[in-house]
Structures are given as structure tokens and as C-alpha cells.
Amino acid sequence: MKLLEVNNVKKIYSTRFGGNSVQALSNVSFVVEEGEYVAIMGESGSGKTTLLNILASLDKPTSGEVLLAGQNMARIKEKEMSAFRRNNLGFVFQDFNLLDTFSNKDNIFLPMVLSGKKYDEMLNALKPIAKQLGINDILNKFPYEISGGQKQRIAVARALITSPKIILADEPTGALDSRATDHLLQAFNDINAHGQTILMVTHSIKAASHASRVLFIKDGEVFHQIYKGNMNNDQMYQKITDALTVITTGGERNA
């Protein structure tokens, strides 16, 4: 089933007085099926972050549409937007974005508290997630007391707790060392195996090689894509490397 549909999305940033305008996305279309694990790759300035912001409903496309489970995100009213984001989207950021004023547990509870859920309900939702991510020991600590890898797992738990339709991850391994990266990617694979749809924007070939499909963006368009199929991580890694070499050196549009 199609979970996320991106149809001909275009985004043009213009300066306040309409002087210069910059085209961040020219024409992006793709579909994410339910249960898929998609990585989006691209160089700096290719429009990855713009795309993610649009998917996260933090930004609106100039033209084109984004449908989540058949619902056009542009049609959602401003005051329902936060609730929609809370209930349907889970976010994982490069710099974790945990609040030092909350314990790890409360950080995870934040979206549920904002939705007005009962404490028992939150606790029940947390149990399986905490077990899966192996964070039971650090729940009562504070973000400044734990390592980067642990912080990111707390952030993942926060994204998962509302059982969102899709997880949007922005460079989730960007601030992690290699061991923590392995842990996190393993965790992503686990939650994906449980049926969670994940869309990840990344620079890291290693991270992308764990995904079931990789989309390449260049100059504001989907330039190429690779399905993992039956490849193992190393084969996928090689394939992505080759593709990136072609994109950066070849330069001309072929696909």
C-alpha cells in the first residue's frame, strides 16, 4: 500500500522583495510503500533538507503535493498541523534535539503529553519500545548524563512512542561514532522489521546501505534509485559507492 506519495514537488525560495529566487527542488516525485525503509542521498545543497522539511510539514511546497496515507498535507489546517505531525510523523534529528530540562523518560513522553495522554497509557507504550532499544537503564537519567549513541536511541524512542505512520530521520548517524552508528542502524533495521516505515536522509553510505531502497537527489530532482533486493549490506555499500561516483564524476544526466 502506498503510504507516502510525493508528486511533482517544486520549491522555490525567494528573497523578501522578490529579487533573486533559488530553486531548491525542481520536480520531485516518488512513492514510499508501507513498511519500506528508504534512504535519500545527495550532496550538500542538493535539496535533501528542503525535501525533508516539506515531508515533515515544516515547510510548504511551491507546487506539487505530498500525500500521507492518501491525505494531502497541504490541506491540513494550520491549527491541526501540530496534532497531525505528532500523531503521524516521528522525527529523529542529527543533533538529537533532546531537552536537558527533562529526564530521558520525560523526553520520550513529550509528544504523548502534548497529545494529552494519561500517564499509565504512556508507560504502557514505553515498555516494549524501551526493551527493543535497550534503554531501560538510562530512562531516569538526564540527556547530559549519557553518550551520543544513547541520546539518539532516546530520540528514536521519542519518535516511536506515538506509533507514527512514518519515521523521518535527518542524518541520524551524523553525530555518532562508528560503534554507536552500528547500534543505531541495527535498531533501525529492527524497528523496520517490526513493520515501521522509515525515511532517512543521509550522507553516510554505510547508513544508506542498511535501507531497502536508496534515492539519489541531484539539483532538486530524483536522479537515480537503487533497490537492495537480496543484496547484503556490503554489496549494497559497493553499489551505492558506484552510483555516487557516477553522479559526482559523470555529472551528465543519463539515468
Add this chain to the structure above:
Amino acid sequence: MRKSLFVSLAIQNIKKNYRTVIPYIFTCVVTIMMYSILMSLTFSPFILEGFGGATVATFLSLGLGVVVVFSFIFIFYTSGFLLKKRLKEFGIYNVLGLEKKHISMIVGIETIITSVISLVLGLLFGVLFSKLAQLFLFQLIQIDPTREFTISLTAIVTTIGLYSCVFLAVLLNTIWIVMRSKPIELIRQESAGEKEPKANWLVALMGFITLGAAYYISQTITDPVAAIMYFFIAVILVIIGTFCLFTSGSVVILKALRKNKNFYYKTKNFTSISGMIYRMKRNAAGLANICLLSTCVLVMLSTTVSLYFSMDDLLSARFKRNVIVTGIGTDEATVIEADRIVNDVMNEYKVAPLNSVQYRNTFAAFLINGNSFDLIKDNPSGYLNIIPVSDFNRFAGSNYTLNDDEVIVIYGKNNYEYDEINILGEKYSIKEQVKNNDSIEDYSYYTYTVVTVLVNDYYHLNNLVRDSGYVNERYTYMFDLDAPAETQINVIDSIYQDIKASEIMSGMAEGQETSRGNFMQLYGSFLFIGIFLGALFLMATVLIIYYKQLSEGYEDAKRFDIMKKVGMSQKEVSSSIRRQVLMVFFIPIIMAVIHIGFAFNMIKRVLFVLNMHNDQLFVICTIGTIVIFTLVYGIVYALTSRTYNKIVNSKY
């Protein structure tokens, strides 16, 4: 070449940090202005040469001292606070290759620029507003306000000298902070996060106990003189209690709230409580300061205003009649001579005494034991006031007759509780008790016991009590005059001159009109200083809050951005901000009002000593000051929260 680079960097920095620099310069300008105004008033020849000018000058110089100490602490503290906020910026300079001595140079130039601007503007406004302040003060103490006003050169020189010293200290402190800092570490520290404050039960408990003790003292005290003594103890207890409660009590309470799961995990409480715990850690001392400053302003203004407005009450409480002539001694010669002098002066001015009261009395100290008045051993525990019944009958129009072993007790607030009275072994039965009709002094508000008795054989008792060691014999002749104030003053003056010239008697003459000037000077300068310092403290309060909000704003911007990303709506963000800002703003002032509420009884007693018995006026003045103060505070809140909102809602 390089020097000009530093200067332009310094100017650039000042421009860039306008949000903090402008209020800082404003504070300096206002303190300098206030100092120079007070200074030129203190040295104003018109005040010194005026009647009772010494009193005014004393109060002004007292205020001057407070302004000096306060402005030094405040300017020093604020500049240090602002500099520490910029250490990260210095770290970047450091990385870019500027050495610490270069950074000190830049910051030093900044300090010099802001100091010079402050001094120039401060003096300018000082000179401009001196005239206004003088008019205001002269109005309050009722000196002819049309007199020429010259700006005292001494005042200007002293101001420049003093504040140059203050700014020099600031400059040295600035260089010291820069030299001591390790900016590179500061850059890295940024993301380290801040530890949650520990809830210290012991300190919180101490806060509750000290504050409770202060409140208890204030509530239970009845004795005005003791009230003055205990007032300072209570003030110290309140200061300790306030600091303890703000630093630890607040965290203890917030953490207890956090433990209550059903309360804590509610959308509106969740972010506020956790945010407040951190806010309190950083702001507790500042909020406690704000609370104490506000309390100080409120006490100062409410007391000085009510004293000023009850001036007529105070005058008539102090002087029962327009003219009071007192002769020392109760012998016949003194009485006759005093009456003669008064009559002569009356004839001279062609006026007649109205409501006259003439009586002899003896005031003697005793050791009081129940109803027994004995010889003093160490200190007297009370006094006996003896008046001949014949004198009393004359001015009260009554017709009491007494035997030699009988007395009549004149009581004020309460009845005398015994049937007989024992004076140095002689028994007197109390024939009757009569309420004081306000012609003779009412001692019932005094701290020590005074029993006023009317007796038949005055001279016998007078001789008897002379043994008690402390005896005051007086002949009082007081009356009202239906004449303009000027005539009254002249009458009093003439009587006084005649008494001085008399070889038969000694004594004095005084009255409401001759003392009105003194009272005006005293309470007028009281009020002037009250308003002056009140304004200064209010400004300090406002500035502390402004800086707190500003520095909080930059940190909160990041937090609220995260919350928005996680799914908090703009409306929820705004309401959460409003809740927290509101709490930070109004907790100190609510606490200050509670302090005032509990202090009310004690201050009332202290005012008793100053003859101010008008509780109602004091209540009105207190409530009035609270309302005005809260209004000003509310305006500041509105302005501050706008800036804060702007910062928080802008992308950090």
C-alpha cells in the same frame, strides 16, 4: 592603524549588543543623574540656611550614602553579568588570533565609551532635572519655590570624581574577567548541558522557619519601642528566609509537583514545571533580590507617604493647643508670673485665649508593683502624673471634690484595674475613674506605664514624691488662638522672649505653627528621599528582570524550537512562555506583598513612636503604593515579554 581597528571593533560591539548596552547605559545615566541631583540639593545654600535646613540636609546626605553604595554595587554587578554572557564571543576572537590583551583592549575601550556616554548624559540630565527636583522638594517642605537655583560646582565635580572611580573599578574588573577566562573551553562547554539543581530540604526548611519567625515577631509585637528593635531582626530574618525559599524552597516545591504524575504529565504543566526548575536554579538569587527590593520600595513609600499626609494629625497630637506655655516648677510665683506674661502678650496683640487649659502637675518615676509605687532601685518601671483636682475642675468645667486620702484616676485606653493606690507607703482609695478628655497628655500609647491621678492636697503629694529621685514639676498654660498663623508665631515668640527675660520663672513657649515648618522639613524630606530611592530601586528591579528575561530568551528559543519540531503548536508554545514569564515576574512581587502584609502590624507600631496613630491612612497608603508599584511593574512586564517573545519566536 591597529588602535583604530580596536576602536572600531569596540564601537561595532556596542552597536551589536544594543539590547543589553542601552539599558546598561540607561541605568548608569539615571544613577549618576540621581546622585548629582541629590548632591546639589544637599549643598544648596537655600536648604542649609532655611529653618530646620539641617534636618533636611541630614536626610538628603543619608539618601546620598544609599545611592552611592547602591549604584556602585549595581553598576559593578551588571557590567560583570553582561561581560560573562559574552565570554563565548571572546573565545571566537581568541580562535581567530586575538590575544587576551587585545580582547581586554577592545572590551576596555567599550567600557570607556559607555562610561563617558553615561557620565556626560548623567550630568546633563542631572543639571536639567535639578531644578525640577528642587521645586518638588521645596513644595514638599514648603519653602518658597520661586527662589533662584544655582547648580553647585562642588556637586558636579564630586559626581565626576566618584563615578570615574566606579567606572575605573568596572574597567579593572572587566580586564580581570577577560584575563582569567578560558574562552576556548567555553566554546566547547556550550553543548554540555546543565545539571538539574538538587532539592535541598534543609535550606528550604530553614527558609520556612526564619520567615515564619519573622512573621511571628511582626504579628505578636505590641510594644512600639520593642518594635523598632525587633524590626531589624525581622528584616534580617526576612532576607535570609527569602533567599532560602527562592533558592531551595522553590526547587523542593517544584520537584514535589513533578512527583505527582497525574498533575505533572498534563500538557500545560509539563513544560512549565520542568522549565521552572532550571529557571529557579539560575534566577533564584535574582528573584530574591527583586522581591527584597520591591518590599523595600513598598515599605519606604507607604510609610513616608502616610507620615507626610498625617502631618496635621501629628501636629495636633504633639500640640494639644495652638500655643503651649510651660513653666518649670509649680510654685505660686511661677504660676503667677506665667499667667502675667501670657496676659501681657495677649493684650499687646489684642487676641483672646480660647479653650485654655491651666494646670500644675508633677511627673515622678517609680518602681511599680501592682498598685504599689515604690522607690526606684535601678530603672523606673513607670510614672505617676499628679494633678491638683482644683486645676482639673477649672479647665474641664467639672465639680469633683476629694478628701485627702482619695484620688481620681484619669485613664486613656483602658480602666485602671485597682480600687486603691499605694504611693510610697501612703494609701489612697480611688474614688472615681474619668476618661481623658484630651486636654491633658494621653500616655496610654507609651511603652511604659503612666498613671494620672487627681488629688486634693497637691503640695503634700508633691513633697512626698520628691524622694523618688526623678521628679518633673510643670505649670502648663495652653490655649487656642483665633488668629492667622503669622500672629500665632509672633505671639509664641513674644511669650518665649518674655519668659527668657523673666527673673522669676524659666520655661518655654511653643505651638503648632512654629513647629509646622520643622515637621514639614522632617517629613517632607523623608518623603522626598522615599520617592527618590523608591524610583532608584524600582529601576534596579526592572533592569534585573529585563536582563534575566533577555538571557533566558536566547536559551529558551532553542528549547521551544525543539518542542515545535516534536509537535507543539505555536499556540501551546506561546501559552507555555506566558505562564513561565508570568511566574518569574509575579512570584517576587506576590512574595513582597505577603511580606508587607505580615510586616504591617510591626510598621504600624513603629509609626506609633512617631505619633502616627492613623491606621486607616496607613492602610490606604500601603494599598495605594502596592497598586501603583504593581502597575509600573505590569507595564515593564508587558514590554519585557514582548522582547522575550520576539527572541523566542525568532529562529535562534
